[in-house]
Amino acid sequence: MNKEIDFYYDFISPYSYIAHERIKKLKNIKFNYKPILVGGLHNLGGITAPALIKPKKKFLINDCKMVADKYEINFKFNNKFPINSLRLMRGVISINKDKEMDYINKFFDAYWGSNTDLSDENEINKILKSLQINENIFFKKINNQKIKDKLKDLTQEAFDKDIFGAPTFVINKKIFWGQDRIEYVIDEYKKN
Amino acid sequence: MNKEIDFYYDFISPYSYIAHERIKKLKNIKFNYKPILVGGLHNLGGITAPALIKPKKKFLINDCKMVADKYEINFKFNNKFPINSLRLMRGVISINKDKEMDYINKFFDAYWGSNTDLSDENEINKILKSLQINENIFFKKINNQKIKDKLKDLTQEAFDKDIFGAPTFVINKKIFWGQDRIEYVIDEYKKN
Numbered sequence: 606m607n608k609e610i611d612f613y614y615d616f617i618s619p620y621s622y623i624a625h626e627r628i629k630k631l632k633n634i635k636f637n638y639k640p641i642l643v644g645g646l647h648n649l650g651g652i653t654a655p656a657l658i659k660p661k662k663k664f665l666i667n668d669c670k671m672v673a674d675k676y677e678i679n680f681k682f683n684n685k686f687p688i689n690s691l692r693l694m695r696g697v698i699s700i701n702k703d704k705e706m707d708y709i710n711k712f713f714d715a716y717w718g719s720n721t722d723l724s725d726e727n728e729i730n731k732i733l734k735s736l737q738i739n740e741n742i743f744f745k746k747i748n749n750q751k752i753k754d755k756l757k758d759l760t761q762e763a764f765d766k767d768i769f770g771a772p773t774f775v776i777n778k779k780i781f782w783g784q785d786r787i788e789y790v791i792d793e794y795k796k797n
Numbered sequence: 798m799n800k801e802i803d804f805y806y807d808f809i810s811p812y813s814y815i816a817h818e819r820i821k822k823l824k825n826i827k828f829n830y831k832p833i834l835v836g837g838l839h840n841l842g843g844i845t846a847p848a849l850i851k852p853k854k855k856f857l858i859n860d861c862k863m864v865a866d867k868y869e870i871n872f873k874f875n876n877k878f879p880i881n882s883l884r885l886m887r888g889v890i891s892i893n894k895d896k897e898m899d900y901i902n903k904f905f906d907a908y909w910g911s912n913t914d915l916s917d918e919n920e921i922n923k924i925l926k927s928l929q930i931n932e933n934i935f936f937k938k939i940n941n942q943k944i945k946d947k948l949k950d951l952t953q954e955a956f957d958k959d960i961f962g963a964p965t966f967v968i969n970k971k972i973f974w975g976q977d978r979i980e981y982v983i984d985e986y987k988k989n
Contacts, residue, residue: 650852653845660842660961664974671981767852782856785977789863 615643622717699746807835814909816976891938
């Protein structure tokens, strides 16, 4: 099978983390990780983030924990939620491809597994160090216009495909929104 | 087990229909059907309905069909979506209890199973007739202030419980939003 599954995610999205943890276990299926800025996507679509709607945020905190428990995923709702994930998402694009998955794992785990305050540059630096990424080069790169534009383009591309939130999967030009749809994504993948 | 599961629904919500069709099959579990006006609930919570957000509506149409197919539920996205469900929801409250479940089944099925235009009073009357409900009495009742207030109160009660959409299940004071959460609701029900 040569089908491809695109996986649009943002570190700020707890269900993106849950989706990431779930698809990591699917060793035989390749997912193309597509970083987007979900806040930017919401702005493009005129959508208010759940984090900004009081009852939705309250629900989110309980629901994520419940879903994570079901799939035996280490999860702790971050005390500093939401934060601006812009630097971290630009970071995915700026680093070398061979470090990308480690970077994704470490930042997702820091934010949703270990309650790390990723608005704190010192915390970011600690993780960069563990990845053997030079922090000065990192921060210089993420301020490069090309990197900034790339994330903007990826977010716009998602919007143009009628994606409106994260996580979203795309396969056979079909859109699947939410970690709840992983089984459907796999069904679509297995179709002839 | 004497646990109760409240099921908040609105005929206008396609996932409420799917949830209704799914829980109908769970013969050993009792669900308390709680009619609400989801538009009113959205207003209280400052939430924009998915139907009013272009990419979300597009997604909704495909997603509902896909989920309905998975559960072998007869489903057709209604050409006249959304409509104002106020009269129909007041209707649930106005009719005799012994006809309630038939009323719910017929109106859900008409709107989401048979693509009936329920903004058309003639179509409503046809269904009322099949239920042996006198249309004149029906329309008089749903304009009664007590009936109007009752639906408003049920919607406010939902809002006060931090419910923000339909379908929503409540058991052990826990909130489960969406037909995707039915398995979790059952797990909660089976807990000691």
